[in-house]
Amino acid sequence: MAPPRSTTHRPGPARRSTLGAALAAVLALTACTSAESPAGPTTDSSTAGDSAALTAGRCAENKAAGAITYVTGYQWQSSAGILEEVAADELGYYADLCLDVTIQPGTGDTAQNASLVAAGTAQVTTVGSEAEILTARAGGSDVTGIATLGHVPIATLMTMPDVTDLQQLEGTTLGQKGGLPPPLRAMLVNKGVDVESIKQVVVGFDPSVLPRGQVQSLTGYKSNEPALLADAGEQITQWDPEDAGVTGSFAAMAVNPDFLSEHPTAAQDFLRATLRAFAYCQGRAQECVSFAAARDQTGGYDVDHNLDVWETEQRLVTSATPPGTPRGYLDPAKTRAEAADVVASGLLDPDPDVEAAFDDSVLAEVYHGETVVWPVP
Numbered sequence: 001m002a003p004p005r006s007t008t009h010r011p012g013p014a015r016r017s018t019l020g021a022a023l024a025a026v027l028a029l030t031a032c033t034s035a036e037s038p039a040g041p042t043t044d045s046s047t048a049g050d051s052a053a054l055t056a057g058r059c060a061e062n063k064a065a066g067a068i069t070y071v072t073g074y075q076w077q078s079s080a081g082i083l084e085e086v087a088a089d090e091l092g093y094y095a096d097l098c099l100d101v102t103i104q105p106g107t108g109d110t111a112q113n114a115s116l117v118a119a120g121t122a123q124v125t126t127v128g129s130e131a132e133i134l135t136a137r138a139g140g141s142d143v144t145g146i147a148t149l150g151h152v153p154i155a156t157l158m159t160m161p162d163v164t165d166l167q168q169l170e171g172t173t174l175g176q177k178g179g180l181p182p183p184l185r186a187m188l189v190n191k192g193v194d195v196e197s198i199k200q201v202v203v204g205f206d207p208s209v210l211p212r213g214q215v216q217s218l219t220g221y222k223s224n225e226p227a228l229l230a231d232a233g234e235q236i237t238q239w240d241p242e243d244a245g246v247t248g249s250f251a252a253m254a255v256n257p258d259f260l261s262e263h264p265t266a267a268q269d270f271l272r273a274t275l276r277a278f279a280y281c282q283g284r285a286q287e288c289v290s291f292a293a294a295r296d297q298t299g300g301y302d303v304d305h306n307l308d309v310w311e312t313e314q315r316l317v318t319s320a321t322p323p324g325t326p327r328g329y330l331d332p333a334k335t336r337a338e339a340a341d342v343v344a345s346g347l348l349d350p351d352p353d354v355e356a357a358f359d360d361s362v363l364a365e366v367y368h369g370e371t372v373v374w375p376v377p
Helices: 016-029 056-064 083-090 110-119 130-138 182-190 225-231 257-262 264-283 285-295 303-319 332-344
Strands: 005-007 067-071 100-104 124-127 144-150 155-159 173-176 199-202 217-221 236-239 250-255 371-373
Touching (some): 067 110, 083 100, 110 124, 110 130, 110 250, 124 130, 130 182, 130 250, 130 332, 144 257, 144 264, 155 182, 155 225, 182 332, 217 225, 225 236, 225 303, 250 303, 264 285, 264 303, 285 303
Parallel strands (some): 067 100
Antiparallel strands (some): 005 236, 124 250, 155 217, 155 236
């Protein structure tokens, strides 16, 4: 196991079995279409396709879905699962596909977002991980995962450098954002920590509570809090789940299953436009972050920090996507491994129904190989 990192710098860089067959079908359908590679920017936004790219019938189907509300994970932060949706809206990609999309800023409580989607108050959201989709379903929120951008844990646990063994946290206070992320709980259990002995308190997104001693450990995201603390001159130790053998993921898109069933083309084209925007933003980070900054109403949007967030997360997404695999792919074996870690941590009952929780048929309609199909055939 790799040792925890002392950090004083910005961090660097359903129908599950149908994916192969469905991708082959898309290949046949799209042989004569133009497309954009998700590996980087290809088409300038001024020449992007418009609603004429759709047949009148498909446009009518998408319009019949009505207003689609997407809830972000946390406000307008330039994270994967937020920035590409904002960009798709700003660039007109959703409108191009006859979709009426409203993006609603979330509070950081992704379990609440899943509840909103399950209730039909919103139709789509991105939660912290595939494990969060499983725990949401176990808690009564019926949502379906349709794509996962990151196939490595994004969550990290931070302590001050005097903590050299996680068992030292027993009897101390842990700060979290509404729930202990499943990969972090699994990590603590794997390291022999009595999690129930730790007092958990909900804290905001100001990580200075850790060096001030208000908490002895703090949950966060690899792309966010460590950089903020480094900028403040604080030295911390990061404890990452993968170093403890924990499988994880991040930026898992969840939809309302009734919405998916009743409006399949709208779900497909929402994902299509979103993934196209992800590719666009990989090569135009400044422009895309400016889209998010313009929506922030606090007056304190840190553009440089949000650029760091985006660049870190898009690199994690890219590095965890095997060559020849479409971005956002679902891997049932990895999902089962992630579920097993969560079950072992005591957060889920044994054997959650992974197959029922995810549907790869939506993603299969979006790609021609590794390329987002645009315009729609």
